[in-house]
Amino acid sequence: MESAALSIEFQMSLLLFLALAGYLLASRINQSATIGAILVGLLVGPSMLGLITYTDFVRSLAHLGAIILLFVIxxxxxxxxxxxxxxxxxxxxxxxxxxxxxxxxAVLFGFDFASAVFVGTALTATSIAITANVLKEIGMLQTGAAKAIIGTAVIDDILSLVALSITTDLVAGDVSAVSIGLVLAKALGFIVIGGAVGLFGVSRFIERMDRSKLARKYPEFVFIFAMMIAFLYAMLADLMGLSGIVGAFIAGVAFEGVGLRNSKDVREGAEYLQIIFASIFFVSLGILADFQALTPDIIIFLVALTLVAIATKVIGCGLPARAMGMCREDSLIIGFGMAPRGEVAMIVALIGLDSGLIGQGVFVAIVLMSLLTTIVTPIVYRNWFFRGAYCAVE
Structure with a gap:
């Protein structure tokens, strides 16, 4: 019986059951399915019932979910x-x-230099998976504000990478302009070259492949090839030091205008995969958090850090958007849309913990801050901005 409970089949079934429970909960509280999945993950995870933990299997499926989600976006x-x-x-x-x-x-709460630097770095990140999924759910993904969020978040990912590189070098005492420039050059090079190859090479090759006898005989052939490219781009992004989800997103952008006649639709097929794996990704974010590791001091720090995390993105992104001519509603939508830190900040925290540069308390605070900022955006979007009239500025 124990071996059955540990089997891949049982774990997969359990995770999909939790995803379904997330949908049911979301319908009850009139919120995004994203929120429902995260709350269910919190309920069954170490924070409350302790029925499931963040195993390597869950981590792997969640990673696939984030990649497929950004490919579809x-x-x-x-x-x-x-x-x-x-x-x-x-x-x-x-x-x-x-x-x-x-x-x-972090300095105000008495943490040392290394911890404070890592906390600052964790707050630079933006997880576009959450915001993009919510905008997709409510049909607002083609608005000017949504496009600004996605474009800015890709840039943020590059700059966060540079910030992480500077942080590790700064704490180690060997930061240099050369190391910073190298990281930035690799990131920009991947986006420019990867996008160009995908747009002018791979996408056209897929269209020629669609006209072949092989595609007419096996309509699923092109879809399999496209998914292979998406994961290849994610892998190359990882090798360049970027998040894999950025690579998948660039692949999706490159395939945006591909026209197929004989093959199964790549976008439709990827959306079916997204339904399964992205749901597991959102459940995993709730499972990853552990409220039991909190102390009274860390709770106060967590509340302050979460408020600062939201305010600094709203100010740092919303004010420039407003200054460049966007209306007040769009500017706030961009600011709140950039607030989720998600898995990106969690990865930064994990690097700091594994290297011994931050303690368990700071690690838990960053993870829970990431979770709270992830929950705030869907709630604000659904209950504030998109309940009534929307100010659309292209």
Missing amino acids: GFEFNVRDILKASYGVIGILGVIIPWIGGYAT
């Missing part, structure tokens, strides 16, 4: 949507201001 955008200069301005301020806020908060 990429189909909603074209290259012009993520290469605007205004997004660069929003992204830069959206990294600098949260870093200062996180560092200052």
Whole structure:
């Protein structure tokens, strides 16, 4: 019986059952399915019932879910949507201001230099998986604000990578302009070259493949090839030091205009995969958190850190958006949309913990801050911005 409970089949069935429970809960409280899945993960995870833990199997499935989700989201955008200069301005301020806020908060609570630097770095990140999924659910993914969020978040991921590199070198005492420049060059090189190869090479090859006898005989052949490319891009992004989800997103953007006649639709097939694996990803975020590790001091620090995390993104991204001509509603939508830290900040915290640069208390605070900021955005979107009229500025 114990071996059956540990089997892959049982674990997969259990995770999908939890995803379904998340949908039921979301319908009861009139919130996003994303919120429902995360809350169910909290309920069954170490924080409350302790029925399931964040195993390597759960981690692997969650990682696949994030990659597939961003691949699907990429189909909603074209290259012009993520290469605007205004997004660069929003992204830069959206990294600098949260870093200062996180560092200052940690120092105020008496943490040492290394911990404070890592806290600041954790606050620079933005997890677009959460915001993009919620915008997709409510049919707002093609708005000007949504495009700004996605474009800025990609830039944020690059800048967060640079911030992490600076942080580790700074704590070790060997930071240099050369190391910073190398990280930035690799990240930009991957996005530019990977996007160009996908847009002008792979996508056209897929269209030629669709006209072949092989595609007419096996309509699923092209879909399998496209998914292979998506995971290949994710792997290459990891090798470049970027998050794998950025690579998957770039692949999706490159395939946006692909027209198929004989093959199964790549976007439709990927969306079916997303339904399964992205649901597990959101459940896993709840499982990852453990409220039992909190102490009274850490709880106070967590509350302050979460408020600072939200405020610095709203200010750091919302104000520049407003200054560049966006309406007040769009500016706030962008600010709150950039607030979720999600798995990105959790990864930063894990690096700090594994290297001995932060303690368990700081680690738990960053993980729970990531979770709380992840929950806030869907609630704010559904109950504030998108209940009534929407101010659309393209």
